[in-house]
Amino acid sequence: MGKDSSDILPSLFGDTLPEAGPPTHVVPVLVPLPVAGAYSYAVPEGMHVAPGSVVQVPVGPRQVIGVVWDGTSDDGVSAKLDPKKLRPITLAFDCPPLSKEMRDFIDWVSAYTLSPPGLVARMAIRAPAALDPEPMVEGLRYVGGQPERLTPARSKVLDLIREQDVPWTRSGLANAAGVSLSVIDGLTQQGVFETIFLAPPPVVATPDPDFVAPRIEGPQKQAAEEIIASIRAGGFAASLIDGVTGSGKTEVYFEAIAETLRRGKQVLILLPEIALTSSFLERFEQRFGAKPGEWHSDLSPRIREKVWRGVVTGDVQVVAGARSALFLPFENLGLIIVDEEHDPAYKQEDRVFYNARDMAVVRARIGDFPIVLVSATPSVESQVNGLSGRYNTVHLPTRFGDAAMPDLHLIDMRRHPPERGGFLSPVLLRAIAKTIDRKEQALLFLNRRGYAPLTLCRVCGHRFQCPQCSSWLVEHRFKSQIQCHQCGYSERTPEACPECGTLDHLVACGPGVERIAEEVERHFPDARTIVMSSDLLGGVKRMRLELEAIANGEADIVIGTQLVAKGHNFPLMTLVGIVDSDLGLSNGDPRAAERTFQLLSQVTGRAGRTGLKSHGLLQTFQPQHPVMQAIISGDAGAFYEREIEERQKAILPPFGRLASLIVSADTRADAETHARGLRAAAPKVTGISVLGPAEAPLALVRGRHRFRLLVHGRRNSDMQGFLRAMIDNGPKQRGSVQIQLDIDPQSFL
């Protein structure tokens, strides 16, 4: 974009529609529909499009946004098509085309996830209003001279403009000079200012790689140097920063970012959405003198458009975003950081099922630039890649500065049971009391929203179930509701049992964070408590404010779900209590042990980050479980070794491959029949086997009955080919039947 306003003409906004002449030739266009390939369109005379051009095309009676693609269309014999018989492209947007790199990436993701390419491409152009250039803004330029009459207000403006003779907006100048708009208008009328058009202001300032001198030493320095060397070497390289919580991993990858910026390239930092906090953005600003562009679900459309446009034009150099930021069409991307690379939040399970961590590695390989994965508890997949030498692993074994890791102990709940109706053992309660006596903070972690996971009638035993799903309704006492966590269905908590009519006999079974908060308030009525849970009102903004309040010491006891587990620095936090350490261990997920280990390490890692002595107490009924033993021994290496060995034996990822098919329909019979048909159509191939169909653990979701097939293959087997054959040779998809295909599934429900 122009740096000097004089070379910018007023935008020809709305005039981008070319005169539609006779069509000249035919191009393939990906449209945002679940179809296998591109559609053919005629290019009207006078319109210039090339592969990657973003265009508007008619589909039936609608106009949709699509992308001109490479090669010829797949919808038949496009090369032989007569352009006169095809519908023409309606308009070509005035925005840079998607690069070859981006198009190759989209094709790759589509082929790997078996998702329609148009739906993948759609993720790259998710800001339709940004496809046209931003309109110029009207501004004022100082011409010189004096007004006829010099009032004090007018002098203020003139003093300011002589000091800073740059183009100003009308209101910007009025505000800066502290005068009313009419003063500015008066000066303009007198010819002191002339009206010009300015480029719209950038959404974020330019980060400066040398804004503050790096101050790293020891293992941090060594790690940074290794990664910087791989950046200087050029080309694709994958590094894994494996460092304990609080070891300063962020500081290390900031150095990699600085090096990339010095080389004039853009950077993408991927973070789980809930780790993208204001404290992260501020930390970035302290290092680089400017905030990164943000990309997540809670952006205003206006900011979203500006960031998208800035990424495409190269004006925005660094984006910190949630997983969908991976599909931003960067002009000149040179580095991707995946922070908390083990986090399940990188998996999207909607429309296009993909793992942003894995696809980020693919994007870096296609773009031939480096990628850095970061975690205190790397996934087994990344560990194995490190061991095999595909990734270069750098270790940060100790915390930064004087901070020590928290002292971790198990609380055997069979020996120290809570009092009747409670969930916190006396051991944990005593530790909380001591902590708040010292004016420090305690965190109680329970990964369960609401008051209680199950509500039943004491008289007849009636259990409240979602009318559309096979899940129990969860009581949310703050909202006086019972809710389904699958589909969002909710109703007011009834006073009487709908089955037997008895009044006031409903009992809550098991704890959620709200119930723990109630117990805490009973024991510590004077303590300031905060409940952090994603379902509470106020969204991301309130969450950020509360995190700040906690960091500022405005709470004594924090009760939270995994919202509080990620990446936060709470200086006064010295005790972390895990209410139910066993919660994630028994859900039929092959990654259950790994997941539990990661989550517990992450949460206990919130304690003692600034040097105060700290503790982690884990309530468990299975103190001998390998995960519990691994956590308290602090020997992550031994845990991973065993975990890797077990995966290898069972040929589970990354030593083998999985794909899951969920067949759903309005009736159970339709879903089951179709699933059986698919199974029967599976090709006979050595090395790939099909398990099921079986009713899914979540047998009913939003009124749809679900059956699951699990496909298991050896590492080098052609899973995609197998699945395609299965679906192509399987029964015709009729009526309400839908198939959901998930390559490398994370969820087994």
Ligand SMILES: Nc1ncnc2c1ncn2[C@@H]1O[C@H](COP(=O)(O)OP(=O)(O)OP(=O)(O)O)[C@@H](O)[C@H]1O
């Ligand atoms: N070189 C450094 N100079 C000054 N402060 C540092 C340095 N490195 C790290 N710190 C500080 O140490 C604390 C922990 O660092 P950081 O947040 O980077 O760790 P992390 O490894 O990313 O932690 P986690 O995995 O728990 O998110 C932060 O408060 C950070 O500001």
Ligand SMILES: [Zn+2]
């Ligand atoms: Zn439901």
